[in-house]
Amino acid sequence: xxxxxLLGAPGAGKGTQAQLLAERLEIPHVATGDLFRAAxxxxxxxxxxxxxxxxxGQLVPDDIxxxxxxxxxxxxxxxxxxxxxxxxxxRAQAQALDAALAEQESRVDLAVNIDVPSEELVERMSGRxxxxxxxxxxNESTNPPQQSGICDIDGSPLVQREDDxxxxxxxxxxxxxxxxxxxxxxxxxxxxxxxxxGRQSIDDVAGAIYDVVRGANASTAG
Ligand code: AP5
Ligand code: MG
Numbered sequence: 523x524x525x526x527x528l529l530g531a532p533g534a535g536k537g538t539q540a541q542l543l544a545e546r547l548e549i550p551h552v553a554t555g556d557l558f559r560a561a562x563x564x565x566x567x568x569x570x571x572x573x574x575x576x577x578x579g580q581l582v583p584d585d586i587x588x589x590x591x592x593x594x595x596x597x598x599x600x601x602x603x604x605x606x607x608x609x610x611x612x613r614a615q616a617q618a619l620d621a622a623l624a625e626q627e628s629r630v631d632l633a634v635n636i637d638v639p640s641e642e643l644v645e646r647m648s649g650r651x652x653x654x655x656x657x658x659x660x661n662e663s664t665n666p667p668q669q670s671g672i673c674d675i676d677g678s679p680l681v682q683r684e685d686d687x688x689x690x691x692x693x694x695x696x697x698x699x700x701x702x703x704x705x706x707x708x709x710x711x712x713x714x715x716x717x718x719x720g721r722q723s724i725d726d727v728a729g730a731i732y733d734v735v736r737g738a739n740a741s742t743a744g
Contacts, residue, residue, distance in 0.1 A: 528605060529633055539728060611702070634731055
């Protein structure tokens with residue numbers, strides 16, 4: 523089982539990179555933000571609860587989030603592991619994940635922090651478009667789709683996220699960076715944190731992450 527956590531501030535490129543890495547390693551990309559957005563769209567009880575927090579840029583409470591994530595990891599496609607994007611988001615979530623994996627005699631293999639300065643994050647999120655069907659990520663200036671408004675991968679319409687409005691973006695950055703630092707410290711202490719420079723092109727960030735993953739495999743083999 524391979525469990526890789528991608529860390530980074532809102533807009534750092536977690537979703538973009540998780541999708542590429544998941545394809546490469548042939549394990550699912552599991553994003554709590556995407557799971558919440560699907561629940562909001564379905565107007566399920568989790569979606570109705572999560573929406574109140576997401577629209578204010580706050581983290582959704584841990585009990586709901588942890589249960590939803592662990593349920594997702596129990597699905598058959600995740601028996602070989604997963605690329606986690608947007609989870610864990612604070613120390614309590616990191617500890618809950620460690621405990622759940624320990625029960626299966628497993629653990630987080632690697633945590634990769636995609637480091638991008640705050641000034642660039644706001645600009646990236648204002649130009650972001652995501653596909654309605656699966657959350658595939660585009661950017662007006664840095665990563666446009668081949669055909670305007672249509673997802674290259676599944677042909678579904680591209681939409682802007684509710685929480686990418688300027689005020690909500692500022693709230694997300696103000697409210698969430700402290701807990702990101704907690705999670706970074708958690709994995710640094712465990713000795714499995716690596717940092718990549720997220721200001722490079724999407725391809726170069728992907729290459730840097732893949733190098734780190736191969737390095738981690740080499741150091742655990744034999
Ligand atoms: P979530 O969906 O996880 O949002 P986030 O962490 O704010 O991160 P984003 O999805 O905004 O950014 P990203 O890092 O994925 O960047 P992307 O690849 O899109 O969470 C949303 C909300 O749900 C939270 O605010 C919270 O309320 C709730 N939630 C989720 N998980 C939770 C949890 N565990 N606990 C509690 N609450 C939770 O890239 C951004 C843009 O930049 C795109 O346009 C992309 O094309 C572009 N881009 C990417 N890489 C590059 C590059 N190298 N160069 C130039 N442009 C690039
Ligand atoms: Mg994302």
